[in-house]
Amino acid sequence: MHKICILLLIYSIAWSQQRSLDARIDSVLSKMTLDEKIGQLNQYSGGFFTGVNKNRLSGSYEQLIREGKVGSLLNVFGSEQTRKMQRIAVEQSRAKIPLIFGLDVIHGCKTTFPVPLAEASTWDTAAVALSARWQAIEASSAGIHWTFGPMVDIARDPRWGRIVEGSGEDPYLGSLMAAARVRGYQGGDLAANNTIVACAKHFAGYGGAEGGRDYNTVDMSERTFREVYLKPFKSAVDAGAGTLMASFNEIGGVPSSANHQLLTRILRDEWKFDGFVVSDWNSVGELIPHGAAKDLAQAAELGINAGVDMDMESDAYIASLKNLVNSGKVSQNTIDESVRRILRIKFRLGLFEDPYKYCDAAREKAQTRSKEIISAARMIAGKSIVLLKNDGEILPLKKSIGTVAIIGPLANSKRDPLGAWAQQGDSGDVVTVVEGVRQKLSAAQVLYEQGCGITDSSKNGFAAAVAVAKKADVVLLVLGESLAMSGEAYSRSRLDLPGVQEELAEAVCAAGKPVIVILMNGRPLAVPWIVEHSNALIEAWFLGVQSGNAVADVLFGSVNPSGKLPVTFPRSVGQIPLYYNNKNTGRPGDPRNHYTSAYFDLENTPLFPFGFGLSYSKFEYSHLTLNVSSMTMDGSLTASVDVRNSGTRAGEEVVQFYIRDLVGSVTRPVKELKGFSKVALRPGETKKVEFVIMPEHLKFYTLDMTYAIEPGEFMLFAGGNSRDVLEVPFTVTQ
């Protein structure tokens, strides 16, 4: 009774707050002209361009804001600059509605954190939320209210350059990362002056681009769309994401910015999302080249009626909505609803109380590149590193190692470790691997030669590189991609090391010294030669400003690596798409049997499976057991597995649980990640790790598209990656 009373009280407070917010929104709305309403739906880039716009209204930003033609600016940065624009909106425009300033804070603002794919390798939601929290603190102090993140697109194709911005291939891991980032950016209270509103993007299916070519066509079953691609978006919405961004792509012939089913039926009606949807850059205008609209007016009509509330940079709304309302093609109510959603977020941010709350120069100075944020960036970078090979336990290195030769085009690069979308990041802040290692050793111990540039065809630097390798006791070879080889519009047709880097590796390995390869890259690479010939291999992705320190922390053992791959590494680009939660097929690949699903010139297995990553500790799994072997459709059962650290160092292991539904009305994946825990183990220590299987873990879209469990036989797997697992069967009864 007591509990019910408290719940009723909470509910009635929430309801009355909502009512008073709605009343305030309606009061603002009632004083606005149609032109001013349409202005709220218009967003311009006030700084650099991250796309093209051929239709731009003439006039300065200042003038357009004054005339009430702009509801939001992106790419305006800094407390002073944003204050200047805000002042025009709230003091010189008639309706006096504050602007909302957006920016791509994808993995940091001034202080660049690891790229999102790297952070997903932590499998540590608290660390990822903390990273987003710090990014929000720094960005909000520079006048930013709104980040265009998290990017929650599932990516099964590493050719797609934007794989670097997301959390990899798995919907479960991706959903947890999405929610963690939303929580981190938005904090507990959007009205606080150090929280920013999140934007889950790109809604939806963008990562399914054919051929991995950016902006390309997407076509997939509704089942896959809902079970794989929509899951992280639902998770972001459930975590309270205030906004979503419509994607560039079409699915089944319908571009997202004209997709009523997606933006209204699913997002608003099914998921009860009450924030607003922004288009991607000119994605409403691009309905014309898509072949969905004949002109900008029709593009505007399709966009607003589908559920795109704010038009980023296509000028479709500002140019056409008034006529469309007057001709009855767009209802006044549709416009009002979109304006309401935008005002709701502005209210939640507290901008009507204090439009300048993010424009405080003193706070900006104190929060930018603070000691605390830099140390958080180093800690998270260390957790993002994945150790892929460590033959003979060559790592960690002792400081008494003797001479270290550091070679490779990324060894001393100041810019590349920032990674894609580090717009405000400064290469001057980057600690390179050479610098990081020099912090750990005496100057005389460290030799450096670049060897070649990232995309070079010249081998002129090889001789000098081989010469330092010969003088050294161990070689650190830092290879990979440039920052500009992943991210938007940077898809690749190949997944090997660019230029002559592999030949450099061959020359250096021939010197006969132990070689530790450190990869910096924005996507999985297909580098079987490197895997075979290196003594140790570290996946460092792009780790941001603290790259070199984090790599050195792992090399010398002050950090014991605990990262796991959030995405499969293929052996060859020809295997793509290659992901762990694939279907079995009617003829699963079998090298002993020719007529099976395989390549005749390459095995089916990946170079490294999803979830893989080593540690300086050794983890052994045993005794995977269930408390009972059967559960009902609304019941649960508890699995447990013993994990022992049989090594000599304390370490952390990500214990992973996968499930397979053996027979269904539709076929199910061979494994699906359903849970994991990161556990710390001292040498010799064993922990029993539990996982409770709940009905939610077993549901899928059945033959008739109901989301339900089907009774039958299942398999549970537990292990340190998706390949090396223990298994135990269980049954679900009616």
Ligand code: NOJ
């Ligand atoms: C286009 C990109 O697709 C999107 O991710 C980004 O947020 C916008 N441009 C704004 O820069």
